[in-house]
Amino acid sequence: MADDEIKLSDREFDRIRERIYKDAGISLGDAKRVLVASRLNKIVRAKGLDSFDAYVDFLDRGASREDRQVFINALTTNLTRFYREDHHFDHLVQYVGQLMARPNPLKANGKPRLRIWSAGCSTGQEPYTIAMALMGKYPQLKNWDFRILGTDVDTQVVETAARGVYSVNDLEGLSDKQAAMFERPTADTIRVPDHLRRLMTFKPLNLMGKWPVKGPFDAIFCRNVTIYFDKATQTRIFERFAALLNEGSYLYIGHSESMKAEELGFCLEGKTIYRRLAVQQTGMQQRMSA
Ligand SMILES: C[S@@+](CC[C@H](N)C(=O)[O-])C[C@H]1O[C@@H](n2cnc3c(N)ncnc32)[C@H](O)[C@@H]1O
Structure with missing residues (x-):
């Protein structure tokens, strides 16, 4: 000291x-x-x-x-990186493939609609990974009404996220294909290209307060955030996520996090991947009507 x-x-x-x-x-x-x-x-x-x-x-x-x-x-603790816990992105890519194959997708502004929320997005690596994984696999998503919302209680990290500029060191561990998605404005920096940044809305949002967000969402990522909360707070937040997710859509949480899936309107589908159940299937509904 x-x-x-x-x-x-x-x-x-x-x-x-x-x-x-x-x-x-x-x-x-x-x-x-x-x-x-x-x-x-x-x-x-x-x-x-x-x-x-x-x-x-x-x-x-x-x-x-x-x-x-x-x-x-x-x-706040803001540790994050591109493609962190990467099986979530593989799963999301598969799920969005299923949504794209549906004969009657939900529409907004006359286009098929896709909404994803990264809640507790820190400096933005998580929502940008979502954008890169999906646009890399499905370039036709450019014809969709596709938006990604990134929010965090820490206003400073939200500003960094919105800039989309990172150190070249952040490429460590990425494949050549993943690294090639970035622009290289200088020898030391990488930048998320405009066509991906255009998908994003970043804003400060405290999960403990009001959520001025427009659902429903097709996926919510809230990873390595609720680990800092007590059980009662976690439960309240997962319930609020459930209310904002389309039936059959997904909540992704961090690898060291867990929840009582069925009581909260979800079923566990894979490691820290929870599928939103139809309302009549959930314990939440039974509690409400009791
Ligand atoms: C460890 S980072 C996780 C970033 C990213 N989700 C990931 O997994 O790589 C945790 C983030 O949660 C945010 N956070 C903590 N409490 C929050 C709250 N009440 N509302 C919104 N974000 C919060 C922190 O500011 C921090 O950026």
Whole structure:
């Protein structure tokens, strides 16, 4: 610890935990203490404050929306990469193939409609992978009303996602074919091409609050996000996803996450892949009519 680092007491850590739980549903375990102290130290000092207590007081009273957002941004974990947990993308490609083969697809604006939501998209690698996997396989999707929504509670990562520019190091582990989907504006950077960026809408959205999104969706990716939430919060969020998914469509969650599928209106179809059941098949419906 540097000499001028402000120390974090047990009580202050508890106040910070309460605050981030209330703001973003994030449950911070004891092991996160050093990380929290180091992430917030600079912010507290930049505010001219000399303790974490004073900082939480400031957040509780009188802090601007921006200041409250800086606090949230500092405590999120944004680790992600292109083609992470890649069997989900293979499954999605197969499913969209089935949708395309349907004689009467749902339509919007006179075109067949396809909607996918990446909830907790971090810096955008997940929704761009969805776009690359689908457009790489089905170029005819350019004639569809196809949109991908990427949202995250952290406003900074949403800005990065919308730029679609990454380090060349992010190509590590990708096949030549996957890497070839990117433009190379400089020797150190890669950029998602315009025809893929045009499919995207990125916006800040806190899963704990209102969801100003237009469903229904054909797939929702919410991977490695609910791992930071407690069970009750996870259940509430999965139920809300169920209400926004078309019958037979899919929810993809992270490899270390799980849910009680049938109670929530899903059935487990593959590793961390959940299919939305018809309403009359679900426990949710039975509970509602009880
Ligand atoms: C580890 S990243 C996962 C990114 C991507 N889904 C993946 O699997 O590669 C988790 C993301 O969840 C976001 N997050 C945490 N709490 C959230 C909330 N309440 N609402 C929306 N996003 C949240 C974080 O900001 C972070 O970017």
